[in-house]
Amino acid sequence: MSDLRDLYQEMILDHQRHPRNFCVLPDATRQQEGYNLLCGDRITLYLKLRDNRIENISFQGSGCAISTASASVMTESVKGKTIEEALALFEAFHELVTGQVSPGAGRGPRPSLGKLAVFSGVREFPVRVKCATLAWHTLRAALEGRQETVSTE
Amino acid sequence: MSRLSVPRPRLAEPNAGSKWQAEALRDEFPILQRPIRGKGLVYLDNAATTQKPRAVIEALRRFYEELNANVHRGIHYLSEQATQAFEQTRSAVQRFIGARSTREIIFTRGTTESINLVAWSFSRRFLQPGDEILITHMEHHSNIVPWQMVCEERGVVLRTVPLTSEGELNWSAFERLLSSKTKVVSVAHVSNVLGTVNPVREIVRAAHAVGAKVLVDGAQAVPHLPVDVQELDCDFYAFSAHKMYGPTGVGVLYGKEELLEAMPPYQGGGDMIASVSFERTTYNTLPYKFEAGTPNIADIVAFRAAIDFLNRLDMMEVYTQEEKLTKYALTALHEVPGVVIYGRPAHRCGAIAFNLDGIHPHDLGTVLDQEGIAIRTGHHCAQPLMDWLGVAATARASFGVYNTVEDVDRLVAGLYRAREFFHL
Numbered sequence: 281m282s283d284l285r286d287l288y289q290e291m292i293l294d295h296q297r298h299p300r301n302f303c304v305l306p307d308a309t310r311q312q313e314g315y316n317l318l319c320g321d322r323i324t325l326y327l328k329l330r331d332n333r334i335e336n337i338s339f340q341g342s343g344c345a346i347s348t349a350s351a352s353v354m355t356e357s358v359k360g361k362t363i364e365e366a367l368a369l370f371e372a373f374h375e376l377v378t379g380q381v382s383p384g385a386g387r388g389p390r391p392s393l394g395k396l397a398v399f400s401g402v403r404e405f406p407v408r409v410k411c412a413t414l415a416w417h418t419l420r421a422a423l424e425g426r427q428e429t430v431s432t433e
Numbered sequence: 434m435s436r437l438s439v440p441r442p443r444l445a446e447p448n449a450g451s452k453w454q455a456e457a458l459r460d461e462f463p464i465l466q467r468p469i470r471g472k473g474l475v476y477l478d479n480a481a482t483t484q485k486p487r488a489v490i491e492a493l494r495r496f497y498e499e500l501n502a503n504v505h506r507g508i509h510y511l512s513e514q515a516t517q518a519f520e521q522t523r524s525a526v527q528r529f530i531g532a533r534s535t536r537e538i539i540f541t542r543g544t545t546e547s548i549n550l551v552a553w554s555f556s557r558r559f560l561q562p563g564d565e566i567l568i569t570h571m572e573h574h575s576n577i578v579p580w581q582m583v584c585e586e587r588g589v590v591l592r593t594v595p596l597t598s599e600g601e602l603n604w605s606a607f608e609r610l611l612s613s614k615t616k617v618v619s620v621a622h623v624s625n626v627l628g629t630v631n632p633v634r635e636i637v638r639a640a641h642a643v644g645a646k647v648l649v650d651g652a653q654a655v656p657h658l659p660v661d662v663q664e665l666d667c668d669f670y671a672f673s674a675h676k677m678y679g680p681t682g683v684g685v686l687y688g689k690e691e692l693l694e695a696m697p698p699y700q701g702g703g704d705m706i707a708s709v710s711f712e713r714t715t716y717n718t719l720p721y722k723f724e725a726g727t728p729n730i731a732d733i734v735a736f737r738a739a740i741d742f743l744n745r746l747d748m749m750e751v752y753t754q755e756e757k758l759t760k761y762a763l764t765a766l767h768e769v770p771g772v773v774i775y776g777r778p779a780h781r782c783g784a785i786a787f788n789l790d791g792i793h794p795h796d797l798g799t800v801l802d803q804e805g806i807a808i809r810t811g812h813h814c815a816q817p818l819m820d821w822l823g824v825a826a827t828a829r830a831s832f833g834v835y836n837t838v839e840d841v842d843r844l845v846a847g848l849y850r851a852r853e854f855f856h857l
């Protein structure tokens with residue numbers, strides 16, 4: 281069971297049971313849907329952007345422990361960040377959970393992961409990477425102003 | 434793991450007097466000997482694909498080592514031998530499902546291709562705008578999407594029969610939806626999620642009374658119960674070899690000869706023609722008219738070993754033994770706190786769909802996987818059914834001939850472990 285505890289660290293279970301920023305943002309400037317075709321997880325992200333900065337962010341939806349906790353921790357991590365900082369954080373997070381540098385990733389110094397480091401166990405569970413990154417793919421689509429629903433197949 | 438007291442359900446009846454024991458069959462399946470994550474494999478994902486007995490694996494190897502050649506083409510020794518072995522599988526399939534003739538047995542890539550073949554070929558010849566196709570709310574995507582595509586192209590209307598709260602076909606709704614406009618009824622023999630066995634004979638009788646043809650998706654039925662297409666009187670019957678202990682990449686379409694005769698070819702190419710010139714091409718006779726190109730020869734030859742295997746076990750006996758195991762599993766699962774089982778069909782086999790309250794099926798699947806227990810989680814290629822159930826996903830345990838009471842006990846123990854792990 282030790283591997284499982286690496287995946288489901290207590291902080292993850294806590295965020296799953298008590299997701300943070302789990303609400304609709306009435307004054308959101310952007311809204312984005314994300315969908316994991318494999319397991320049916322759905323997420324709706326709400327963002328309030330001002331001056332290139334994520335002033336507020338929240339989410340709604342239903343999903344497994346990994347995807348719910350990931351969305352919850354993500355909202356905490358990117359609140360107050362600029363768009364560029366948030367995207368750089370996604371690169372770092374992606375590297376953390378896949379163990380691979382994503383193509384097109386910048387060469388610059390990696391931002392500090394902070395709390396996001398609890399997702400390091402995902403790397404040993406390749407089928408769960410999509411759960412961990414659903415919220416992030418959805419965020420990126422929202423920040424890039426794409427309209428279509430994001431899906432991680 | 435402290436306080437892991439797994440209540441043992443009342444023991445299933447010992448299989449005294451039965452022809453074979455699931456436990457003993459396990460020796461014939463090499464993969465079941467393989468430890469998974471350091472534990473003995475409990476394989477409960479048989480509805481996705483079954484494991485293969487040694488006889489099938491051997492047949493595949495023997496084909497490539499001793500018989501390999503193209504079929505229906507060469508006059509040399511190997512081609513003749515390969516063709517013979519290939520056609521022997523066709524005869525074995527014909528007998529296995531009680532078809533009148535080998536002309537009614539068409540090899541495809543799988544159930545999906547079999548359904549697509551009928552959807553496209555039948556509709557080209559027989560469907561007019563305004564005609565209706567009737568499916569049910571419990572279909573696999575492969576018995577939904579091909580019809581949607583045909584409907585869009587040909588202006589045909591797709592209608593769906595709802596289910597009862599038990600997860601059975603709503604018969605009065607079916608009768609209401611059935612009309613002289615209905616040209617095709619396409620229905621699963623057994624649901625891959627709920628395990629519901631549909632009353633195919635009655636469906637066929639009702640459909641024929643209004644002049645509709647019936648396609649039966651038998652992917653989840655052929656591995657679990659005796660199927661006789663003449664007795665069912667269905668017009669088409671589709672299934673996959675890989676879900677009945679055979680190789681992947683092989684499917685069967687049974688069709689009544691007069692219908693297949695009247696239908697145009699699905700694909701064009703070699704083998705499906707009688708003669709070709711640029712002015713005029715004439716098509717081959719059945720079943721070759723529907724088998725364009727080099728077929729999956731090796732897997733089709735090896736498929737025969739799977740049919741021999743099931744014949745040896747006797748499908749009635751397979752049904753009886755699996756029925757006992759399913760009953761045992763249902764009782765055992767019901768006793769786990771927080772377990773919700775989807776559907777309560779009176780006649781069922783194969784699969785049990787369930788959820789554990791407070792744990793997402795995907796997380797449950799990961800915990801069980803760590804215990805060497807393979808189940809399926811997700812929407813099971815049946816999203817409309819998931820919507821009807823009001824869930825995004827479920828867990829599913831599905832059985833095969835080698836599953837034992839101990840497998841069910843390990844699943845149940847895994848569920849307790851998951852509850853403990855997620856602090857429930």
Ligand SMILES: Cc1ncc(COP(=O)(O)O)c(C=O)c1O
Nearest residue numbers: 543544545573575625650652673
């Ligand atoms: C009821 C049912 N129909 C059709 C299919 C499709 O079978 P295949 O993927 O072998 O074509 C499946 C398999 O998942 C099934 O369970």
